[in-house]
Amino acid sequence: MVILNFALELSLSLLLLTYKLTLWLSSGDQVAKKGGMTGGFYDSRRSRLKFVKVIRDNKAEIEKKTAHLENVGKKLKDIDKKITDLITKHQQMDAERDHAKSELEQFKADIASATKQKGSLEKALAKKEKSLANIRNQIEQIQSGIAMKNDEMGTELIDQLTLEERDLLSRLNPEITRLKEKFLSCKNSRIEIETRKEELENNLSTNLMRRQKELEAIISSADSKTLPVEVEAKEQELKESKRTLDEATTVLKANVDAINAHTRQMEQLKKQRDDLKALEANLEQTVQDGAKDLEQLMSSRSTYLVKQDECMKKIRDLGSLPADAFETYKRKNKKQLQKLLYDCNEQLKQFSHVNQKALDQYVNFTEQREQLQRRRAELDAGDEKIRELISVLDQRKDESIERTFKGVARHFREVFSELVQGGHGYLVMMKKKDGDAGDDDMDEDAPREADPEGRIEKYIGVKVKVSFTGKGETQSMKQLSGGQKTVVALTLIFAIQRCDPAPFYLFDEIDAALDPQYRTAVGSVVRRLADLADTQFIATTFRPEILKVADKIYGVTHKNRVSFINVVSKEQAMDFIEHDQTANAS
Structure with a gap:
């Protein structure tokens, strides 16, 4: 049995395999009870x-x-989180x-003020110093006057x-x-x-x-029996002293002789x-003399x-000479060399138009060309690397954007x-090459197509597309009311805050043009961001x-052209707002 329909062929092949029958397909394949086999005509291009x-x-x-792509996506999310941190x-x-x-800057200001103070002190x-110089001049004048008076007092009055x-x-x-x-001589003699x-x-x-007391003590203590013994002792000491003096005289003569000998030796x-x-x-x-001769030799x-x-x-x-050019003329005398030189010069005059340095110039030019x-x-390699670096930097910049x-x-x-219940909005990147074509509702998270020539696409702006009802077409910023524009602006600020948080934010009546539901939503978002992101909102x-x-x-109050700031309770603030709204309504 030959089957032409592919779907029918597939279903029947499964059926015939179940009941152990044989089937031939239009492509030439054979399905039997032992499995698929090819037989007869077989077209490999149409094998089902x-x-x-x-x-x-x-x-x-x-x-x-797909599984790998999911893992990569998870890793990219982790990397994005790390980058945000x-x-x-x-x-x-x-x-x-x-x-x-x-x-x-504060230190610089302090230094400037100190410098200014230093200048004022220097001026003072x-x-x-100027006043001190004046006082010194006055003192000198007074001293000169005192000296004149002293001179007048010391002059003799003979003329008078x-x-x-x-x-x-x-x-x-x-x-x-x-x-x-006489008085001076008497005074000196008196002093002497x-x-x-x-x-x-x-x-x-x-x-x-x-000495008198000592002698009296000796006399009183001495008696007549001990005196001769002391006299003999003194005579013995005198003899020993004379002998010692003779020995010292002998040593002195020997020293004198040695000094004379040393003196003669010193003279020699x-x-x-x-x-x-x-x-x-x-x-x-x-x-x-040798230095002079050396100088002449050096010159x-x-x-x-x-x-x-x-x-x-x-x-x-x-020019270039053969290797044996100098060996040939070493054994010739001066006259022979001069004659050979003259003959060579005469022969060279015939080749005066030839460039003798052509070979050297060719070698030099070849080396320069290689360099x-x-x-x-x-x-070229540096230019290629620079271009690669520029391309990589442009790509990184594009990726960062x-x-x-x-x-x-x-x-x-x-x-x-969160701010608009039931609404939705998104941002659209506008590119230079597309012009206004960037307004289409494409997914901003989808990957961008690379430029065919490898250039980085230039961005010219961001468009906002929002829908406050969640139904119908989205609207641009030009089509929104003042309150809706305020909601979109706050949405963008809060989005940037989540992506790149700052330590504090200052808002000036951001809820003036908002409806009550939007004001409530904005207050809830501000409260949640202040609690989670540890950010201060003023x-x-x-x-x-x-x-x-x-x-x-x-609370800020104004009285007598002066502003006052006081801490108030929530009840006082609510009473003030209700009174203000009642006054504005009336």
Whole structure:
């Protein structure tokens, strides 16, 4: 039996295998009770069983890839969380750095004020120094006046005396001088006598009186029997003293002789030193003569070296020479060399138009060309690396933008659904190459297609699409009312706060244009963010919804053109708001 329909073939093949029958398919495959077999005509391009097997294998592979993709997605979420934590830490570090900068500015201001104070003190010091100089000048003037007065007091008044008084003064002056001299001599003699008296009294009291007492004690203690014994002892001591003196005299003579011998030896050494000095002077003169000769030789050597350099330059100018060029002419004398040189110059005149340095220039140019080629290869490699680096940086920048936008868009959807019950909204990235085509309702979380030429797409903005009813088409910002725009703006702020939290936020009457339900939703979101994210919110309001979730309330009053800030209770604040609303309604 031959079957043409594929579905029918597959179902019948299973049926016939169950009942152990044989089946031939239109593709030439044979299904028997022992399993599938190919027989007759077999077209491998239209084998259904092979396709079924391929489909089964692909499904298994797809399931594996799906499981792997889920694992990768989980890892990416973990990585996003880590990146968010790192960004939070980075912002905290930025805040600390800003605080340090503010402290540095304060220190700079303190230094500036101290510098200013120092300048004022220096000015005051200069004034004080100037006044001190004036006072010193005044003191000098006063001292000069005192000196003049003293000079006037010390002058003689001879000119004011009469002739008789002058004669009497002339007679009395020599007498006064003689008396002064006598007085001085008497005074000096008196001082000498008193000094001599004191010396004698001291000698008498210290030496003579004490010696007298000692002698009296010796006399009183001595008797007539012990005196001869003491005399003999003293004579014996005298003899020993004389013998010791003779020995010392002998030693002194020996020392004198030794000193004389050393003196003669020293004179000989001095004579030898003089001879050595004369020899040293002769050697110094010889060294100076040798130095002069050496200097002349060095000057001659430098002259010959200059000539050698000139000759080598001329040899190099001749171009490349054979290896045996110098060996051939070593044994020739000067005249033969000069004749050969003349003949060579005459022959070279025939080739004056030929470039003699062509070979050297070719070698130099070849080396330069190789160096330039290597340099070009290095520059090309550096350019390629720079282009790769630019491409990698552009790709990372694009990935960072995509990642940040995805996080903000995800939080935007969540916050909008919390603020607007039953509504939905999302953000759309606008790209430069698409223009306004970015307004389509594409999924912002889907991967972006890469530029065919590998360029990074440029972003020009973000569009907002929202629906407050959850039905119908979404609306753009231009189509929304003032309160709806406020809701969208707050949604975006809260989304950014969840993605990149800040330490505190300052709101100024954000609920002025909102309906009561939206004000309640905003208060709930603010309360939840303050509890979970440890963030401080400061808001000014005239509505009761935000007051209900506030931790602390401050009231601002105005009296006599002066503002006062006081802490008020929640009941006082609610009474004030009710009174304000009643007054506005009336």
